[in-house]
Amino acid sequence: xxxxxxxxxxxxxxxxxxxxxxxxxxxxxxxxxxxxxxxxxxxxxxxxxxxxxxxxxxxxxxxxxxxxxxxxxxxxxxxxxxxxxxxxxxxxxxxxxxxxxxxxxxxxxxxxxxxxxxxxxxxxxxxxxxxxxxxxxxxxxxxxxxxxxxxxxxxxxxxxxxxxxxxxxxxxxxxxxxxxxxxxxxxxxxxxxxxxxxxxxxxxxxxxxxxxxxxxxxxxxxxxxxxxxxxxxxxxxxxxxxxxxxxxxxxxxxxxxxxxxxxxxxxxxxxxxxxxxxxxxxxxxxxxxxxxxxxxxxxxxxxxxxxxxxxxxxxxxxxxxxxxxxxxxxxxxxxxxxxxxxxxxxxxxxxxxxxxxxxxxxxxxxxxxxxxxxxxxxxxxxxx
Amino acid sequence: xxxxxxxxxxxxxxxxxxxxxxxxxxxxxxxxxxxxxxxxxxxxxxxxxxxxxxxxxxxxxxxxxxxxxxxxxxxxxxxxxxxxxxxxxxxxxxxxxxxxxxxxxxxxxxxxxxxxxxxxxxxxxxxxxxxxxxxxxxxxxxxxxxxxxxxxxxxxxxxxxxxxxxxxxxxxxxxxxxxxxxxxxxxxxxxxxxxxxxxxxxxxxxxxxxxxxxxxxxxxxxxxxxxxxxxxxxxxxxxxxxxxxxxxxxxxxxxx
Numbered sequence: 001x002x003x004x005x006x007x008x009x010x011x012x013x014x015x016x017x018x019x020x021x022x023x024x025x026x027x028x029x030x031x032x033x034x035x036x037x038x039x040x041x042x043x044x045x046x047x048x049x050x051x052x053x054x055x056x057x058x059x060x061x062x063x064x065x066x067x068x069x070x071x072x073x074x075x076x077x078x079x080x081x082x083x084x085x086x087x088x089x090x091x092x093x094x095x096x097x098x099x100x101x102x103x104x105x106x107x108x109x110x111x112x113x114x115x116x117x118x119x120x121x122x123x124x125x126x127x128x129x130x131x132x133x134x135x136x137x138x139x140x141x142x143x144x145x146x147x148x149x150x151x152x153x154x155x156x157x158x159x160x161x162x163x164x165x166x167x168x169x170x171x172x173x174x175x176x177x178x179x180x181x182x183x184x185x186x187x188x189x190x191x192x193x194x195x196x197x198x199x200x201x202x203x204x205x206x207x208x209x210x211x212x213x214x215x216x217x218x219x220x221x222x223x224x225x226x227x228x229x230x231x232x233x234x235x236x237x238x239x240x241x242x243x244x245x246x247x248x249x250x251x252x253x254x255x256x257x258x259x260x261x262x263x264x265x266x267x268x269x270x271x272x273x274x275x276x277x278x279x280x281x282x283x284x285x286x287x288x289x290x291x292x293x294x295x296x297x298x299x300x301x302x303x304x305x306x307x308x309x310x311x312x313x314x315x316x317x318x319x320x321x322x323x324x325x326x327x328x329x330x331x332x333x334x335x336x337x338x339x340x341x342x343x344x345x346x347x348x349x350x351x352x353x354x355x356x357x358x359x360x361x362x363x364x365x366x367x368x369x370x371x372x373x374x375x376x377x378x379x380x381x382x383x384x
Numbered sequence: 385x386x387x388x389x390x391x392x393x394x395x396x397x398x399x400x401x402x403x404x405x406x407x408x409x410x411x412x413x414x415x416x417x418x419x420x421x422x423x424x425x426x427x428x429x430x431x432x433x434x435x436x437x438x439x440x441x442x443x444x445x446x447x448x449x450x451x452x453x454x455x456x457x458x459x460x461x462x463x464x465x466x467x468x469x470x471x472x473x474x475x476x477x478x479x480x481x482x483x484x485x486x487x488x489x490x491x492x493x494x495x496x497x498x499x500x501x502x503x504x505x506x507x508x509x510x511x512x513x514x515x516x517x518x519x520x521x522x523x524x525x526x527x528x529x530x531x532x533x534x535x536x537x538x539x540x541x542x543x544x545x546x547x548x549x550x551x552x553x554x555x556x557x558x559x560x561x562x563x564x565x566x567x568x569x570x571x572x573x574x575x576x577x578x579x580x581x582x583x584x585x586x587x588x589x590x591x592x593x594x595x596x597x598x599x600x601x602x603x604x605x606x607x608x609x610x611x612x613x614x615x616x617x618x619x620x621x622x623x624x625x626x627x628x629x630x631x632x633x634x635x636x637x638x639x640x
Contacts (some may be wrong), residue, residue: 039396186503193502194490196515197479201487211436211470213491213556215461222499268478364639 015192018184018271024051026177033170037262041289043173047241049281050176054183056261056277057270058230061187063259065196066127066223066266067203069134073231073258076114078230078250082156084110085164085239092165103175104165107236114232116227117144122224141255149247162244164239165382172241179237180274183230188270190226199223200268222284259285264310298359389414389592390435390466390560396445396616404430405616406443410594411412411562415595417586417622419607423636428617429471430594432562435594436468437461448560465493467550467558471596477538481548484537485520488555502529506592520555527551527581541605543574547581554589555592561585562597567602575599579606606630612636 006252029046032038055073062070088106117140124136148156190196198219201209202314210216239245261280265272283306287299324330388411396406401406405427409469412418419430422507435446437458445454460491467488476484489495497512524530525549532540537548546566553561566582567575579602585591597603603610610627614636620627627633 024538043395149584189503189505190499194486194495194497194512195486195499197483199478203474204478205474207438208470208474208476209487210458211462211474212488212552213459213467214487215459349576 015188018188018274019181021175022180022273022274023068026174026181030174033173043170043283044241044333045282046173047176047237048285049278050173050180051237052258052261052277052281053077053180053274054176054230054234054237054256056265056344057180057183057187058227058234058274059258060265060268060270060273061190062223063262064266064273065191065199065203066220067072068223069130069259070121070137070218070224070227071252071255071259072121072135072137072139072144073139073227074140074252074255075144076117076228076231077235077254078141078144078148078247079117079236080110080114080235081245081250082162082235083113084232084236085162085245086156087287088236088239089162089164102165103236103240107179107233110232110236111229112232114235115229116262118225118228118231119221121228125220125224132223138252138255141250141252142145145247145250161244163244164242166243176237176241179233181318185268187230191270195219195222199286203268240288253342261305264307340369388412390446390448390594392431392435392444392446395431395434395441395442395446396443397420397430397439403616405434405613408611408613408618409621410611412592412594415581415586415590416608417582417595417606419595419596419603419610420613421598421603421610421639422572422613422619425615426613428613429564430598430616432564434470435461435562436466438549449488460538462556462558463639464503465557465559467553467560468562469546469553469557469564469566471544471568473549474547475537475545475549475552477536478496480536481537482517482524482533484548484552485523485555486516488552489516489519493558495597501509523551523555529533541586542569544578546570547579550581550585554585554591561591561593561596565596566599567597567599575602578602582606600628 022110033043055077059070059073062068084106087109088102091105116228121137121140125133128136149159153160191199198209198214199222201212201214202216202219204218223314238249257280261277262273264280265274265276285302288296289300291299291302390410390412392408392410394406395408395410397404407493408419408427408431410431422428427549430439434441437453437456437460441454445452447453447530448465449466453464453466476487479487479490495512495516497508501508521530521533524533527550529540529544531547532544537545540548546611549564550561550563561581567578570578582593582595583606587592595607609622609626611621612625612627612630612633615629620630620633
């Protein structure tokens with residue numbers, strides 16, 4: 001028994017907290033569904049939450065770990081939804097029916113299709129940086145959506161989209177949770193391996209990564225492919241949850257919403273992405289149901305106000321100090337010390353990064369090449 | 385076997401007509417500490433950038449142990465055995481110290497582990513990770529960074545960041561180490577320590593070192609031979625004392 005306990009202590013629980021959290025949520029909601037008759041709106045919310053978690057976690061691989069700004073995640077999802085949805089309706093018309101086999105096959109195909117486009121989008125990412133890549137990915141998402149919107153009635157149904165087969169609505173969210181677990185398994189295992197280290201090295205300093213022998217081309221493409229493939233999976237899941245796929249869903253607003261989830265969760269923080277995806281989905285859905293009629297316009301305003309407040313709260317230095325002072329840990333600490341002014345030590349480690357380093361190479365080069373008079377002036381006399 | 389570790393042959397590059405470096409002929413023997421000096425803008429870092437594949441030389445070529453490396457990418461050149469540090473420190477600043485070194489170990493054949501093996505957490509993954517961690521710890525211990533291994537790299541003080549950069553470069557097990565102004569921003573005591581470190585690296589790792597430096601005490605203290613560049617042209621080369629007393633060199637540094 002003691003051996004077992006010491007073994008338990010040796011396990012790095014930090015590594016499994018995401019799996020445990022998601023698995024617990026899955027168990028709880030499965031039990032609730034088994035015991036009572038849940039509202040269909042609750043089920044729909046659960047499906048949306050799991051779908052958005054998949055999207056946020058997969059996007060965080062590119063944005064948070066690879067450090068490339070991608071605004072076309074909805075485009076990958078769109079490809080997954082259309083290809084997977086179309087395939088599943090073809091399969092259900094055939095011999096396979098609507099069962100789980102149909103779902104698995106269409107998800108695999110959707111993932112592969114989206115992953116292939118991830119490769120295509122990864123190619124410009126090798127040469128473009130920051131804003132420019134963001135523009136390319138944004139355009140990509142819009143192009144994909146427009147192509148499906150203008151498709152013929154027979155192929156992808158044009159603006160009305162395609163109908164997808166009905167899957168047992170009651171338990172679809174369980175599949176959603178399983179997909180979240182699979183996504184977490186792949187993304188986290190990639191991150192927590194030598195390959196993930198290479199990816200984060202590229203984010204931190206691409207020049208140094210190249211000089212250290214990291215194959216930047218390979219790892220950038222890898223990041224984009226994995227990320228796009230899971231967006232494709234989320235797309236197929238969407239098509240199963242909604243019975244139909246329409247191009248309007250995948251506009252750039254949705255891409256930006258995914259980015260917001262990643263940013264709010266903290267760049268390079270998978271648990272954060274999960275939590276913020278959950279909260280944003282709930283906020284969005286609740287606002288949609290609460291505000292009806294003329295008040296519906298308020299939804300976007302409230303939603304954006306909340307986002308602004310959160311972003312400010314996350315970054316403003318004064319609020320940071322305020323938060324450091326009044327966060328639960330600090331308050332607890334003060335209570336424990338039983339002294340109001342007990343020095344809660346705030347980590348000032350970040351200060352180190354303002355230490356001036358060497359002058360930039362280009363700067364040094366240019367000083368010699370454009371010697372102007374001003375640089376040759378003698379120093380001013382020092383005042384005593 | 386080739387007599388020289390690094391041999392450059394009329395290496396030169398020009399940017400839009402400006403000849404940043406021309407006819408650079410370096411011949412560096414094994415276990416040598418070779419200095420590349422010159423006033424600001426002389427093209428020293430440009431030479432480094434050519435040797436590491438950042439720039440493609442306009443003229444000439446260079447060989448590492450007799451193998452021609454011109455036209456190879458930075459990654460390929462690093463894998464063939466040239467590692468470098470940067471003038472303005474370039475660490476993976478948001479990663480921990482030990483991870484910085486582990487990135488350096490990434491390409492070594494003994495730590496090969498495919499992506500699928502990593503995703504599925506096969507035994508190979510754990511074995512490789514454990515070995516990499518062990519090797520990284522050994523390297524960090526040599527450089528006196530073992531205590532700080534779990535700190536973020538940007539939290540390290542300046543001198544330690546320099547050392548970490550050298551440790552990371554050495555993790556790739558190079559045959560030639562390029563140091564770009566390793567003593568920049570250091571006080572005399574830190575410089576003295578650095579000289580010890582560089583000598584130690586040469587002896588312990590059986591390394592050949594090419595370094596750019598402005599600090600003449602360091603240059604005359606540890607370099608076996610020197611090349612002086614000025615406006616991209618080789619001004620002098622040879623033994624330290626001969627070169628530093630060369631009238632042309634003195635003129636380039638101090639003016640007439």
